[in-house]
Amino acid sequence: MGNVSIETIMTQEPKVKPESNQLAFGTVFTDHMFTMDYTEGRGWHDPMVVPYEPITIDPAAIVFHYGQTVFEGLKAYVTEEDEVLLFRPEENMKRLNRSNERLCMPHFDEELALEGLRKLIRIDKDWIPNVAGTSLYIRPFIIATQPYLGVAPSKTYRFMIILSPVGAYYKEGINPVKIAVESEFVRAVKGGTGSAKTAGNYAGAMKAQEVAEAKGYSQVLWLDGKEHKYIEEVGAMNVFFKLNGEVITPELNGSILEGITRKSVIELLQYWGIPVIERKISIEELYEAHRAGILEEAFGTGTAAVISPIGELSWLDNKITVNNGEIGTLSKKIYDTITGIQTGKFEDPFGWRMTVEY
Amino acid sequence: MGNVSIETIMTQEPKVKPESNQLAFGTVFTDHMFTMDYTEGRGWHDPMVVPYEPITIDPAAIVFHYGQTVFEGLKAYVTEEDEVLLFRPEENMKRLNRSNERLCMPHFDEELALEGLRKLIRIDKDWIPNVAGTSLYIRPFIIATQPYLGVAPSKTYRFMIILSPVGAYYKEGINPVKIAVESEFVRAVKGGTGSAKTAGNYAGAMKAQEVAEAKGYSQVLWLDGKEHKYIEEVGAMNVFFKLNGEVITPELNGSILEGITRKSVIELLQYWGIPVIERKISIEELYEAHRAGILEEAFGTGTAAVISPIGELSWLDNKITVNNGEIGTLSKKIYDTITGIQTGKFEDPFGWRMTVEY
Ligand SMILES: Cc1ncc(COP(=O)(O)O)c(C=O)c1O
Ligand SMILES: Cc1ncc(COP(=O)(O)O)c(C=O)c1O
Numbered sequence: 001m002g003n004v005s006i007e008t009i010m011t012q013e014p015k016v017k018p019e020s021n022q023l024a025f026g027t028v029f030t031d032h033m034f035t036m037d038y039t040e041g042r043g044w045h046d047p048m049v050v051p052y053e054p055i056t057i058d059p060a061a062i063v064f065h066y067g068q069t070v071f072e073g074l075k076a077y078v079t080e081e082d083e084v085l086l087f088r089p090e091e092n093m094k095r096l097n098r099s100n101e102r103l104c105m106p107h108f109d110e111e112l113a114l115e116g117l118r119k120l121i122r123i124d125k126d127w128i129p130n131v132a133g134t135s136l137y138i139r140p141f142i143i144a145t146q147p148y149l150g151v152a153p154s155k156t157y158r159f160m161i162i163l164s165p166v167g168a169y170y171k172e173g174i175n176p177v178k179i180a181v182e183s184e185f186v187r188a189v190k191g192g193t194g195s196a197k198t199a200g201n202y203a204g205a206m207k208a209q210e211v212a213e214a215k216g217y218s219q220v221l222w223l224d225g226k227e228h229k230y231i232e233e234v235g236a237m238n239v240f241f242k243l244n245g246e247v248i249t250p251e252l253n254g255s256i257l258e259g260i261t262r263k264s265v266i267e268l269l270q271y272w273g274i275p276v277i278e279r280k281i282s283i284e285e286l287y288e289a290h291r292a293g294i295l296e297e298a299f300g301t302g303t304a305a306v307i308s309p310i311g312e313l314s315w316l317d318n319k320i321t322v323n324n325g326e327i328g329t330l331s332k333k334i335y336d337t338i339t340g341i342q343t344g345k346f347e348d349p350f351g352w353r354m355t356v357e358y
Numbered sequence: 359m360g361n362v363s364i365e366t367i368m369t370q371e372p373k374v375k376p377e378s379n380q381l382a383f384g385t386v387f388t389d390h391m392f393t394m395d396y397t398e399g400r401g402w403h404d405p406m407v408v409p410y411e412p413i414t415i416d417p418a419a420i421v422f423h424y425g426q427t428v429f430e431g432l433k434a435y436v437t438e439e440d441e442v443l444l445f446r447p448e449e450n451m452k453r454l455n456r457s458n459e460r461l462c463m464p465h466f467d468e469e470l471a472l473e474g475l476r477k478l479i480r481i482d483k484d485w486i487p488n489v490a491g492t493s494l495y496i497r498p499f500i501i502a503t504q505p506y507l508g509v510a511p512s513k514t515y516r517f518m519i520i521l522s523p524v525g526a527y528y529k530e531g532i533n534p535v536k537i538a539v540e541s542e543f544v545r546a547v548k549g550g551t552g553s554a555k556t557a558g559n560y561a562g563a564m565k566a567q568e569v570a571e572a573k574g575y576s577q578v579l580w581l582d583g584k585e586h587k588y589i590e591e592v593g594a595m596n597v598f599f600k601l602n603g604e605v606i607t608p609e610l611n612g613s614i615l616e617g618i619t620r621k622s623v624i625e626l627l628q629y630w631g632i633p634v635i636e637r638k639i640s641i642e643e644l645y646e647a648h649r650a651g652i653l654e655e656a657f658g659t660g661t662a663a664v665i666s667p668i669g670e671l672s673w674l675d676n677k678i679t680v681n682n683g684e685i686g687t688l689s690k691k692i693y694d695t696i697t698g699i700q701t702g703k704f705e706d707p708f709g710w711r712m713t714v715e716y
């Protein structure tokens with residue numbers, strides 16, 4: 001793909017960059033974006049870096065009506081030596097293509113998309129914040145653009161990458177969160193779209209989140225859609241439990257998203273020689289482990305927070321506290337190691353980093 | 359709401375209207391559209407009829423990433439006396455608000471939306487095709503427009519109504535279709551979004567449709583997501599079976615869409631004194647009924663086709679034929695009656711029609 005040239009159009013109106021220590025999440029966007037179009041019969045064409053601006057799209061576009069769209073989320077960091085690092089970006093591009101497959105959307109060239117991403121980042125490099133904990137959030141996504149009101153795969157698509165400088169997830173140290181176990185709403189079920197990163201999964205999850213927040217919880221713990229019995233994910237994160245020295249995470253069962261942080265945590269634990277098992281785990285088993293005094297740690301994993309320790313769980317008004325509501329030793333060690341690798345402070349024995357040359 | 363005025367901006371470039379007998383479905387749009395915006399704190403504002411044209415929207419808009427959107431579908435007909443009729447439009451507006459509720463989207467004034475729809479139809483009245491079987495398809499929808507990459511309800515929305523003249527669904531008489539019973543993919547599950555009309559449900563359904571079509575079937579029959587046992591819907595239609603003189607349709611269980619054609623068919627059967635029962639029905643029971651010789655008719659119901667008779671079912675390579683692959687007497691009578699009421703040929707004892715004065 002080295003042959004495909006990516007045209008660049010520079011903005012004439014650069015925006016004022018926010019202060020690194022005043023950033024929120026996902027509200028500010030950089031000066032440029034990557035776009036590429038797909039037309040049936042012609043394939044993907046016209047990869048470009050252009051000024052960030054609103055797009056013009058037909059009101060009948062399939063994405064608005066039938067939700068044919070997929071997305072990804074990853075981060076770039078700038079090191080103290082002013083190097084720009086990406087964390088396993090090829091995994092995100094692979095997952096995006098897997099999501100495409102589920103949504104009847106066309107496969108794209110992962111190398112070309114990575115090249116587009118690197119080009120975009122080079123151009124907007126000065127937007128990467130450098131205060132501890134901050135990063136540049138990267139959002140690749142693809143939308144169905146054909147104006148057609150029939151329920152059928154679109155004949156045209158647009159691939160875009162937008163960038164947003166984001167603040168530290170943990171501003172005052174890592175505080176474990178309170179989680180409501182969801183026993184009414186369902187995020188996904190086997191045979192559905194849960195293992196793809198597609199818009200509808202998130203639209204459907206908002207209601208449960210709204211109800212949980214109103215009761216004072218940060219997120220919900222999702223149970224499976226068939227029996228409301230087995231643990232699936234927490235909010236938009238995968239979930240891990242340390243039980244009697246052993247780490248357990250729900251196995252990939254077709255309704256759980258295959259998180260890249262999840263994968264990295266598993267690889268890291270294996271590297272450390274700590275037992276880690278992917279298997280079904282029921283909410284009853286978890287409560288039983290708590291009663292038996294062997295539930296040692298619990299945490300969510302995802303790109304945004306990396307590790308999000310769980311301090312309290314509430315299931316049908318039955319509350320349990322994990323590790324006295326404090327972050328566990330292992331959770332902390334995983335967090336420090338992964339963020340250390342991501343930001344270039346630690347060695348990278350796994351080859352997880354990609355340096356963006358500029 | 360008679361007080362709210364709906365501003366109108368007329369197009370300067372009217373398009374050429376297609377011939378009534380050369381129409382497809384959902385590819386051609388009229389000259390105008392209805393739009394109305396929502397801003398948190400201010401509510402819905404600026405209802406307008408404006409020229410149909412592409413919209414300008416931020417690439418970070420929540421609808422593209424988290425699929426917060428709902429829609430409706432209904433039809434307008436022009437009678438031989440040049441009257442314009444809508445079929446139960448207030449039911450669509452009610453359902454749109456129910457979908458809003460599930461998707462954490464703001465309630466809108468149904469009367470105002472109907473007023474906007476009538477105003478739009480009056481302006482584009484000449485676009486309503488008048489050949490038998492044709493109609494004007496109406497698509498109200500709401501999209502989340504806030505540029506924000508966090509998974510949370512949008513603070514801004516746009517409500518739109520677009521119109522598309524559509525051809526006859528049955529050009530050469532009603533041909534019963536072949537249906538594949540879906541045993542891998544799942545459309546919806548209780549606790550999910552199946553009973554709302556929202557984009558993600560349709561995106562997730564495309565794959566099953568693609569697989570079924572490749573095997574020579576028109577649509578899939580969806581089974582429940584928990585046990586793959588009970589019948590839910592057929593394609594994007596509700597489904598009915600006549601067993602031994604009695605009509606059965608799956609009960610509304612939280613994952614099935616509450617179809618307006620479904621409701622009308624039930625009311626019509628009750629009016630005729632034909633037993634109609636809403637209850638669970640398993641695919642095994644249906645096959646058993648076929649073996650016993652009491653499966654008399656089967657049909658889907660929805661706005662697009664009104665009635666779509668099922669001629670053949672295939673479940674795990676086990677094929678059965680319904681009514682010799684021909685449309686059943688009752689199916690035909692329901693089809694004729696409902697389309698007769700919709701198009702003004704028959705009396706309307708139920709008060710289902712709304713006349714658009716102009
Ligand atoms: C539903 C869901 N689960 C889990 C994850 C975690 O995946 P990752 O570690 O790749 O960010 C995400 C994405 O962040 C997600 O959206
Ligand atoms: C999933 C689904 N089921 C059933 C129906 C039938 O509903 P209605 O009769 O209101 O058109 C529709 C919409 O047409 C639908 O999208």
